[in-house]
Amino acid sequence: MKPKINLKPHMHEELPLHKEGANVFLKIMTAVSVFVFTLMFSAFLVLDGVAQNWREGMDNTLTVQMMPSEEALPKKEEDARRQKVLAFFENLDSVESVRLIPDEEMQKLMSPWLGAKADLSVLPLPALLDVKLKAEASPDFEAMAAELAETAPYATFDNHRLWLGRLVKFASVLRLLALIVLLMVLTVSALSIFYAVCTSLGVHREIISILHIMGAKDNYIAAQYARRSFDIGFGAGLVGMLLGVSGILGISRVASVLNTALLGNLSLDTLDWFFIATLPLWSALLSMITAWLSVKRTLRKMV
Amino acid sequence: MPLQREISGEPIVDMLHVGLHYDDGPEIMTDINLSLENGSFHFLTGKSGAGKTSLLSLMYLALKPTAGTVTVFGQNVAFADRDEMALMRRRIGVVFQEFRLLEHLSAYDNVAVPLRIRGMGEKEIKRRVGELLRWVDLEKSRDKICNTLSGGEKQRVAIARAVINRPEILLADEPTGSVDDDIGGRIMKLFIELNRLGTTVVIATHSQDLITQYPYPRIHLENKMLKIFPAVRRKFDEA
Numbered sequence: 372m373k374p375k376i377n378l379k380p381h382m383h384e385e386l387p388l389h390k391e392g393a394n395v396f397l398k399i400m401t402a403v404s405v406f407v408f409t410l411m412f413s414a415f416l417v418l419d420g421v422a423q424n425w426r427e428g429m430d431n432t433l434t435v436q437m438m439p440s441e442e443a444l445p446k447k448e449e450d451a452r453r454q455k456v457l458a459f460f461e462n463l464d465s466v467e468s469v470r471l472i473p474d475e476e477m478q479k480l481m482s483p484w485l486g487a488k489a490d491l492s493v494l495p496l497p498a499l500l501d502v503k504l505k506a507e508a509s510p511d512f513e514a515m516a517a518e519l520a521e522t523a524p525y526a527t528f529d530n531h532r533l534w535l536g537r538l539v540k541f542a543s544v545l546r547l548l549a550l551i552v553l554l555m556v557l558t559v560s561a562l563s564i565f566y567a568v569c570t571s572l573g574v575h576r577e578i579i580s581i582l583h584i585m586g587a588k589d590n591y592i593a594a595q596y597a598r599r600s601f602d603i604g605f606g607a608g609l610v611g612m613l614l615g616v617s618g619i620l621g622i623s624r625v626a627s628v629l630n631t632a633l634l635g636n637l638s639l640d641t642l643d644w645f646f647i648a649t650l651p652l653w654s655a656l657l658s659m660i661t662a663w664l665s666v667k668r669t670l671r672k673m674v
Numbered sequence: 675m676p677l678q679r680e681i682s683g684e685p686i687v688d689m690l691h692v693g694l695h696y697d698d699g700p701e702i703m704t705d706i707n708l709s710l711e712n713g714s715f716h717f718l719t720g721k722s723g724a725g726k727t728s729l730l731s732l733m734y735l736a737l738k739p740t741a742g743t744v745t746v747f748g749q750n751v752a753f754a755d756r757d758e759m760a761l762m763r764r765r766i767g768v769v770f771q772e773f774r775l776l777e778h779l780s781a782y783d784n785v786a787v788p789l790r791i792r793g794m795g796e797k798e799i800k801r802r803v804g805e806l807l808r809w810v811d812l813e814k815s816r817d818k819i820c821n822t823l824s825g826g827e828k829q830r831v832a833i834a835r836a837v838i839n840r841p842e843i844l845l846a847d848e849p850t851g852s853v854d855d856d857i858g859g860r861i862m863k864l865f866i867e868l869n870r871l872g873t874t875v876v877i878a879t880h881s882q883d884l885i886t887q888y889p890y891p892r893i894h895l896e897n898k899m900l901k902i903f904p905a906v907r908r909k910f911d912e913a
């Protein structure tokens with residue numbers, strides 16, 4: 372025999388939850404939350420990708436240049452100045468090796484401009500250090516630069532690294548912000564559901580009392596709230612997700628005119644899209660679980 | 675066949691030194707002692723405000739006593755957790771004085787509530803509820819929303835809801851208050867029939883007629899105390 376499918380499951384709903392005024396609020400709140408979640412989630416992923424891109428853009432070497440002093444120093448003292456910077460980098464944890472580029476090499480490097488016969492010692496050329504970083508190191512270049520300025524103000528390293536480092540830092544701050552917004556959205560949604568449930572339980576106190584006297588367990592009542600919350604969470608979540616996706620597409624259209632070389636690949640991958648597509652389901656499940664726990668907790672206090 | 679089954683053993687409801695007051699209110703009962711035998715049938719009388727509804731509430735576990743112990747089905751109510759209470763309540767049918775129907779639902783759905791709570795299938799529910807609605811003459815009103823029903827119809831829905839699951843204890847608060855004598859008689863017949871099948875019955879009433887008409891003892895509440903009077907009418911007088 373075929374089981375009869377109940378086409379109107381809310382027809383005999385003992386707690387008239389699908390007709391509650393608070394539902395409009397819950398629906399809007401859920402849709403907005405999922406919308407914001409979708410945007411922030413993709414912002415998080417994109418920023419992650421951008422930061423990654425920039426980090427990879429920084430190769431594993433630093434070039435440090437040391438300006439010669441204004442007044443000509445004896446060779447010994449000039450060497451001491453170089454050794455000081457050399458030691459500075461050798462003592463850093465993130466550094467694998469440091470090499471002072473010898474004068475002969477400098478000569479070779481400069482020969483296209485100065486000619487092979489030029490006497491470099493008479494020119495105030497900077498001395499160069501080749502610093503090789505450890506593969507896994509991601510040092511704080513800002514701090515490094517500040518420290519170096521203190522130890523040896525005449526030495527600097529290429530500030531394009533510094534600049535990229537700042538961008539990476541900026542991206543990770545933005546990413547952290549996106550994460551905080553995500554958590555806030557989740558918290559606010561859960562609290563809204565909790566208070567909506569509390570209010571509703573108060574409004575329906577009489578019905579709940581009748582159901583209890585007839586032998587309903589708290590689970591029976593919680594299940595009705597869970598069902599309602601699942602429905603709202605899914606429906607409104609779907610709307611919010613679709614709005615969010617339109618938002619992403621709109622933004623990426625605008626962003627596509629930006630320099631992709633600078634920002635790298637701004638798109639989300641298939642797995643990310645898949646997760647975004649399942650957001651209504653997550654929203655439904657989270658709403659359902661929140662409502663269930665809220666009812667159980669409140670009823671226990673309600674006697 | 676005797677109306678009351680001969681039953682020995684533990685009382686189905688046992689109250690020992692029970693006292694009750696609402697929040698900050700005055701004592702409504704002091705040192706009440708009452709044992710209801712399994713399968714017994716009692717009327718419950720007392721002036722308005724004497725505490726009939728309150729005494730019944732203690733029995734259907736909506737209230738806990740503020741003093742003494744209440745034992746139902748052999749279980750001390752004070753020590754039962756929420757789910758145990760729910761299971762005990764399923765064995766008790768209640769007709770409330772003010773009906774307390776779910777006003778937004780149809781007569782049919784109201785009567786079905788106790789069965790749905792137990793997780794019964796819709797097919798079996800349909801059979802049982804249909805049968806009972808016929809019995810209380812509410813077939814025509816089965817799909818009417820409760821707040822459109824008359825007082826007497828509501829009362830019959832309330833009674834049908836209380837007995838739909840053949841409870842072991844039936845507690846009825848003024849169950850014949852809003853119906854005519856004819857229907858009142860049918861309702862009493864239903865209660866007597868349930869009692870014959872083993873249900874312990876307590877009926878709170880103001881009706882002197884009812885008390886004199888049926889051969890059941892009477893619990894009387896007065897001055898926070900309780901007295902039991904034997905049946906006015908003896909059993910062999912029953913036609």
Ligand SMILES: Nc1ncnc2c1ncn2[C@@H]1O[C@H](COP(=O)(O)OP(=O)(O)OP(=O)(O)O)[C@@H](O)[C@H]1O
Pocket residue numbers: 696699702720721722723724725726727728729771
């Ligand atoms: N929920 C409540 N909160 C506070 N006091 C209450 C409550 N319910 C009843 N009372 C008080 O308890 C006393 C007994 O009330 P109860 O309803 O038990 O009387 P009753 O015998 O059923 O009266 P009636 O015949 O009018 O139905 C009354 O004084 C009433 O005011």
Ligand SMILES: [Mg+2]
Pocket residue numbers: 726727728771847
């Ligand atoms: Mg009363």
